[in-house]
Amino acid sequence: MDAAYRRKVVVHTVDARCLGRTVDIRVFIPTIDPTVDDQPIANDVPLPIVYVQDGQHWFMYGRAATIAQRLISERAVRPFRLVGIDVHLPTRLAEYHPEGERNAAYRRFFFEELLPAVEARYALPTRGLKRVYGGDSLGGTVSFDLALDRPDLCQGLISLSTAFVPPLMTRLKALQPAAVQHLSVFQSVGQDETHVDTRLGTLDFVAMNRAARDLLRQKGIAVHYVERPGSHTWGAWQTILPDSLRHFFAL
Numbered sequence: 001m002d003a004a005y006r007r008k009v010v011v012h013t014v015d016a017r018c019l020g021r022t023v024d025i026r027v028f029i030p031t032i033d034p035t036v037d038d039q040p041i042a043n044d045v046p047l048p049i050v051y052v053q054d055g056q057h058w059f060m061y062g063r064a065a066t067i068a069q070r071l072i073s074e075r076a077v078r079p080f081r082l083v084g085i086d087v088h089l090p091t092r093l094a095e096y097h098p099e100g101e102r103n104a105a106y107r108r109f110f111f112e113e114l115l116p117a118v119e120a121r122y123a124l125p126t127r128g129l130k131r132v133y134g135g136d137s138l139g140g141t142v143s144f145d146l147a148l149d150r151p152d153l154c155q156g157l158i159s160l161s162t163a164f165v166p167p168l169m170t171r172l173k174a175l176q177p178a179a180v181q182h183l184s185v186f187q188s189v190g191q192d193e194t195h196v197d198t199r200l201g202t203l204d205f206v207a208m209n210r211a212a213r214d215l216l217r218q219k220g221i222a223v224h225y226v227e228r229p230g231s232h233t234w235g236a237w238q239t240i241l242p243d244s245l246r247h248f249f250a251l
Contacts, residue, residue: 008029008031008040009026009027009028009029009059009065010027011024011025012024012027013025014114014117016109016113016114018105018106018108018113019088019095019102019105019106019109021088023085023086023088024056024086025084025114025118026055026084027081027082027083027084027118028059028064028069028081028083028084029041029043029081030047030069030079031072031073032072032073032079033073034073041079043121043122043123045123046123046124046125046126047079047080047081047122047124047125048080048125048128048129048130048131048132048248048249049080049081049082049083049119049122049124049131049132050081050082050131050132050133050134050158050245050248051083051085051114051118051132051134052083052084052085052133052134052135052158053085053096053133053134053135053136053139053140053142053143054084054085054087054092054136054139055083055084055085055086056086056087057136058082058134061234061238062234062237062238062241063238064082064241065082067238067242067245068080068245071242071245071246071249076242076251077245077246077249077250077251078250078251080248080249081122085114087139092138093138093199095142096139096141096142097138097141097142097165097200098142098145098165098167099167103145106142107142107146107149110146111146111149111150111153129155129156129248130153131155131156132155132156132157132158132248133146133154133156133157133158134157135158135160135162136160136234136237137160137162137198137232138163140159140160140161140162140163141162141163141164141168143157143159143162144159144162144168144172145171147180147183148171148172148175151179151180151182151183155182155183155184156183156184156185156186156248157183157184157185157186157187158186158244158247158248159185159186159187159188159209160188160237161188161189161190161209161232161236161237162187162189162205162208162212163198163200163205164209164211165200169211169212169215172212172215172216175219177219177220180219180220180221181220181221183222184221184222184224184247185216185221185223186226186243186244186248187212187213187216187225188227188228188237188240188243188244189206189209189226189227190206190227190230190231190232190236191206191227191228191229191230192229192230193206193231193232194206194207196232205232209225209227213225224247226240226243
C-alpha cells in the first residue's frame with residue numbers, strides 16, 4: 001500500500017513555552033491522486049484538520065497518513081490534513097490525565113501555542129467542519145477535555161479506547177447540552193479490553209466506554225459507537241482508522 005499511495009509528511013517544531021520544551025508535530029499533506037500527480041495540495045487551500053495526540057504512534061504504528069492518502073486517492077473521503085502531536089513519554093500521564101500536574105499547562109499549550117502555529121501555516125475552512133480531535137487511551141481522555149474546554153473550536157472526536165477516568169466522567173455529567181450538541185463522536189473499543197493493565201491500574205475499557213457512550217447520548221451528542229473483537233493495541237486501532245475517517249469525511 002505504501003508504494004501505491006505515496007504520502008507526504010512534514011515535521012515542524014513548536015516552541016512550547018507553556019511546557020518548557022519543544023514539541024514536534026507531523027503533518028500529513030494530502031495529494032488528490034499520487035499515482036497520477038504527486039503534487040500535494042497547497043497550504044493555503046482550506047481543508048479540515050484532524051489533530052491527534054500520541055502523534056508519532058498514529059503515524060508509525062497506526063499508519064494514519066498512508067491510510068488517509070489511500071482513502072483520498074480512492075475518492076472514499078474528501079481531502080483533509082492530519083496533524084500528529086508527538087508525545088513526550090516521560091510526562092505523558094502528567095500531561096494527558098485530567099489530574100496530572102502538567103495537564104493544565106498542556107491544555108494551554110494546545111490552544112495558545114499549537115493551534116496558532118499550525119493554522120498560521122495551513123488554511124482552515126471558514127465554516128462547516130474545521131477541526132476533529134483524535135486520541136487513543138489517555139490520548140482520547142485529553143482530546144475530550146480539549147473539546148470541552150473550547151467546544152466552539154471543535155466539531156468532532158475520534159475516540160479509540162478512550163480512558164474515561166472518573167474526573168472526565170464527572171465533567172461529562174455536568175455538561176450543559178446546548179454547548180456540545182454540535183459535536184460528533186466516533187467511538188470504538190475492543191471487546192477484549194476488559195482487563196487492561198495500565199499505570200492507573202487494571203481498567204475495564206469496555207465498561208468505561210459503554211457508560212460514556214450512554215452519557216454522551218443523553219447529552220444530545222451524536223455518537224457512532226463500534227465495539228468489536230480487539231485488544232488495547234495499535235494492531236486493533238489501525239483496523240478501525242479507515243472507518244473513523246470515513247465517518248467525518250466520506251464523499
